[in-house]
Amino acid sequence: MSTARHHAEWLSLVEASGPFLSLPVLLKVFPNGLDAHDPEHLKLLRLAYEEWQDNQLGAKPEPAIHRAWVDFVLRQTLELPDEVLLTGQRIPTGLAATIAEQGETLRPDWVVVEPSALTPALSHGERE
Secondary structure, three states, X not given: OOHHHHHHHHHOOOOOOOOOOOHHHHHHHOOOOOOOOOHHHHHHHHHHHHHHHHHXXXXXXXXHHXXXXXXXXXXXXXXOOHHHEEEHHHOOOOOOEEEOOOOEEEOOOEEEOOHHHOOXXXXXXXXX
Protein backbone atom coordinates (compact mmCIF):
# COMPACT_ATOMS: atom_id res chain seq x y z
CA MET A 1 0.00 0.00 0.00
CA SER A 2 1.38 3.42 -0.90
CA THR A 3 2.19 5.90 1.85
CA ALA A 4 -0.44 8.33 0.54
CA ARG A 5 -3.11 5.63 0.52
CA HIS A 6 -2.14 4.52 4.04
CA HIS A 7 -2.42 8.13 5.28
CA ALA A 8 -5.76 8.53 3.49
CA GLU A 9 -7.06 5.38 5.22
CA TRP A 10 -5.89 6.70 8.57
CA LEU A 11 -7.52 10.08 7.92
CA SER A 12 -10.83 8.32 7.28
CA LEU A 13 -10.86 7.54 11.03
CA VAL A 14 -10.47 11.19 12.02
CA GLU A 15 -13.41 13.55 12.42
CA ALA A 16 -12.76 16.42 10.01
CA SER A 17 -14.57 19.17 11.90
CA GLY A 18 -12.49 21.57 13.89
CA PRO A 19 -8.71 21.13 13.80
CA PHE A 20 -7.63 18.16 11.73
CA LEU A 21 -4.71 16.86 9.72
CA SER A 22 -4.53 16.82 5.96
CA LEU A 23 -2.89 14.38 3.58
CA PRO A 24 -0.15 16.88 2.58
CA VAL A 25 0.75 17.41 6.26
CA LEU A 26 0.93 13.66 6.94
CA LEU A 27 3.06 13.09 3.85
CA LYS A 28 5.46 15.84 4.95
CA VAL A 29 5.73 14.71 8.58
CA PHE A 30 5.61 10.95 7.90
CA PRO A 31 7.14 10.53 4.41
CA ASN A 32 7.69 6.81 5.03
CA GLY A 33 4.23 6.27 6.51
CA LEU A 34 3.06 5.69 10.04
CA ASP A 35 4.45 2.87 12.15
CA ALA A 36 2.77 -0.49 11.71
CA HIS A 37 -0.38 -0.70 13.79
CA ASP A 38 -1.31 -3.20 16.46
CA PRO A 39 -4.34 -5.17 15.16
CA GLU A 40 -5.87 -5.40 18.66
CA HIS A 41 -5.54 -1.69 19.23
CA LEU A 42 -6.95 -0.97 15.78
CA LYS A 43 -10.01 -3.06 16.68
CA LEU A 44 -10.46 -1.07 19.92
CA LEU A 45 -9.96 2.19 18.04
CA ARG A 46 -12.63 1.32 15.48
CA LEU A 47 -15.08 0.27 18.23
CA ALA A 48 -14.44 3.47 20.18
CA TYR A 49 -14.86 5.53 17.01
CA GLU A 50 -18.14 3.82 16.16
CA GLU A 51 -19.45 4.44 19.69
CA TRP A 52 -18.41 8.09 19.46
CA GLN A 53 -19.90 8.50 15.97
CA ASP A 54 -23.20 6.88 16.98
CA ASN A 55 -23.39 9.21 19.96
CA GLN A 56 -22.59 12.29 17.87
CA LEU A 57 -25.32 11.42 15.38
CA GLY A 58 -27.89 10.96 18.15
CA ALA A 59 -30.50 13.49 19.22
CA LYS A 60 -28.44 14.69 22.22
CA PRO A 61 -24.72 13.85 22.02
CA GLU A 62 -23.13 13.25 25.43
CA PRO A 63 -20.08 15.42 26.13
CA ALA A 64 -18.60 12.62 28.29
CA ILE A 65 -18.47 10.24 25.32
CA HIS A 66 -16.81 12.91 23.19
CA ARG A 67 -14.22 13.57 25.90
CA ALA A 68 -13.60 9.83 26.31
CA TRP A 69 -13.04 9.45 22.54
CA VAL A 70 -10.53 12.31 22.36
CA ASP A 71 -8.79 11.08 25.52
CA PHE A 72 -8.55 7.55 24.04
CA VAL A 73 -6.97 8.87 20.84
CA LEU A 74 -4.49 11.12 22.66
CA ARG A 75 -3.43 8.67 25.37
CA GLN A 76 -3.92 5.20 23.88
CA THR A 77 -3.50 5.70 20.13
CA LEU A 78 -0.97 8.53 20.03
CA GLU A 79 0.52 7.38 23.37
CA LEU A 80 1.03 10.92 24.62
CA PRO A 81 2.48 10.83 28.13
CA ASP A 82 0.86 12.78 30.95
CA GLU A 83 3.76 15.23 31.09
CA VAL A 84 2.97 16.62 27.63
CA LEU A 85 -0.82 16.50 27.84
CA LEU A 86 -2.37 19.31 29.85
CA THR A 87 -6.03 19.24 30.89
CA GLY A 88 -8.22 21.10 33.36
CA GLN A 89 -6.42 23.54 35.65
CA ARG A 90 -3.03 22.62 34.17
CA ILE A 91 -3.98 24.55 31.01
CA PRO A 92 -2.62 28.11 31.20
CA THR A 93 -5.46 30.62 31.63
CA GLY A 94 -4.13 32.79 28.81
CA LEU A 95 -4.94 30.11 26.22
CA ALA A 96 -8.28 31.40 25.02
CA ALA A 97 -9.77 33.01 21.94
CA THR A 98 -12.59 35.52 22.20
CA ILE A 99 -14.99 35.50 19.26
CA ALA A 100 -16.56 38.95 19.53
CA GLU A 101 -19.19 38.36 16.83
CA GLN A 102 -20.54 35.39 18.75
CA GLY A 103 -19.96 36.81 22.22
CA GLU A 104 -18.03 33.66 23.10
CA THR A 105 -14.64 32.77 24.53
CA LEU A 106 -13.15 29.46 23.44
CA ARG A 107 -10.77 27.54 25.71
CA PRO A 108 -9.04 24.23 24.95
CA ASP A 109 -9.91 21.03 26.79
CA TRP A 110 -6.47 19.57 26.05
CA VAL A 111 -3.10 21.12 25.28
CA VAL A 112 -0.09 19.20 23.99
CA VAL A 113 3.24 20.76 24.96
CA GLU A 114 6.88 19.83 24.64
CA PRO A 115 8.26 18.53 27.96
CA SER A 116 10.90 21.29 27.98
CA ALA A 117 8.12 23.92 27.76
CA LEU A 118 6.64 22.96 31.12
CA THR A 119 7.21 24.98 34.24
CA PRO A 120 9.20 23.20 36.98
CA ALA A 121 6.03 22.63 39.05
CA LEU A 122 4.25 20.93 36.17
CA SER A 123 7.24 18.84 35.13
CA HIS A 124 7.18 17.05 38.48
CA GLY A 125 3.85 15.39 37.73
CA GLU A 126 1.44 17.81 39.37
CA ARG A 127 -2.15 16.75 38.71
CA GLU A 128 -5.33 18.74 38.51
